[in-house]
Amino acid sequence: MTDFGGYEGKLVTIERFILDQQMAFPEAKGALTNILYDMALAAKIIASKTTRAGLAEILGSAGEENVQGEEVQKLDVFAQRTIYRLNDHTGRLAAMASEEEEEIIPIPERFELGNYVLLFDPLDGSSNIEMNVSVGTIFAIHRRVTAHGPGTLADCLQPGRSLVAAGYILYGSSTMMVYSTGNGVHGFTLDPAIGEFLLSHPNLKYPSKPKYYSVNQGYQPYWTPGVQAYTEWLQRDTPEKKGLSLRYIGSLVADFHRNLLSGGVFYYPADTKDPKKPGGKLRLNYEAAPLAFLAEQAGGYASDGAQAILDIQPTALHQRVPLFVGNRMLVERAEELIHVHDRGAA
Ligand code: AHG
Ligand code: MN
Ligand code: MN
Numbered sequence: 058m059t060d061f062g063g064y065e066g067k068l069v070t071i072e073r074f075i076l077d078q079q080m081a082f083p084e085a086k087g088a089l090t091n092i093l094y095d096m097a098l099a100a101k102i103i104a105s106k107t108t109r110a111g112l113a114e115i116l117g118s119a120g121e122e123n124v125q126g127e128e129v130q131k132l133d134v135f136a137q138r139t140i141y142r143l144n145d146h147t148g149r150l151a152a153m154a155s156e157e158e159e160e161i162i163p164i165p166e167r168f169e170l171g172n173y174v175l176l177f178d179p180l181d182g183s184s185n186i187e188m189n190v191s192v193g194t195i196f197a198i199h200r201r202v203t204a205h206g207p208g209t210l211a212d213c214l215q216p217g218r219s220l221v222a223a224g225y226i227l228y229g230s231s232t233m234m235v236y237s238t239g240n241g242v243h244g245f246t247l248d249p250a251i252g253e254f255l256l257s258h259p260n261l262k263y264p265s266k267p268k269y270y271s272v273n274q275g276y277q278p279y280w281t282p283g284v285q286a287y288t289e290w291l292q293r294d295t296p297e298k299k300g301l302s303l304r305y306i307g308s309l310v311a312d313f314h315r316n317l318l319s320g321g322v323f324y325y326p327a328d329t330k331d332p333k334k335p336g337g338k339l340r341l342n343y344e345a346a347p348l349a350f351l352a353e354q355a356g357g358y359a360s361d362g363a364q365a366i367l368d369i370q371p372t373a374l375h376q377r378v379p380l381f382v383g384n385r386m387l388v389e390r391a392e393e394l395i396h397v398h399d400r401g402a403a
Contacts, residue, residue: 071253088172091147104232108228124375147168148168150174150208151201157179180194182306193311194226216368222238224237225313237354265320272326284399317357321383325338
């Protein structure tokens, strides 16, 4: 594996870094490289709006519901259109899919088709925007499995294990893009003065001593005995770790990012609150799987409580999945306690 630690202390733009990676892994033939460029550009365009979200013209909801039955904020629509318009005509994609669209998004007939599919959550945590809390974008890139013609649902329904790249953009106190093409996880921070993403976090790994657990503890009455026992274990000093502090933003990207830098676990378990949502809230294909890919690349792990998120074969575009993600030791403990308490095993 390439040692990207050599970048430490050097001033490197995301363009230079992606290009260097392409030279090290030429099989990508430039297409993947260019999709990542376009996501970095999308990040700059979306960030230019999120930092002005308090201004009247973009505040509030667009007055429609997305395909999950949730209210769409205006910035969701803006982020969705930005990513779509940057990628529909490049000849690199066979199809796209987004949280905001019920079906897969075809490439218009007048444009060339490519070998990849792009799945994304254009704006994650959007209910937080009006309170000036961090939001994010999550993206996942697969190589198409069909041979030719427009991309199909089958191209989009691939297990996370087949991802060729994944990443997120965090619109926080600064804007960051963090991605992996399977050779470590690398983070870039936008310098707004020059409009460039600069390499700030090469080769990210979970710290071995975790600090935080992140969960919506308001749902505790609806948790299974396994999730209750797990949370108590996280709170206690145990031979493996000190008791963890709770941090929960309610923006998946921001919660995931903090735990990646500080060590910890984020979980959104299945609960008994909404019988219509037995798989929890988060979506497998454009939330859980790309973050699971990054977690494993950073030495961590992601599970649905029973198996690796990356091994789940999706059956529907918008399917939901319980998610436990963070330091490997913490996530494996969730699997054990759920196994013991919720599945009746000794
Ligand atoms: P989205 O805004 O894309 O629909 O996702 C919202 C998600 C995620 O960011 C966060 O982890 C979770 O909702 C928080 O849900 P609760 O309010 O139920 O804790
Ligand atoms: Mn989301
Ligand atoms: Mn969203």
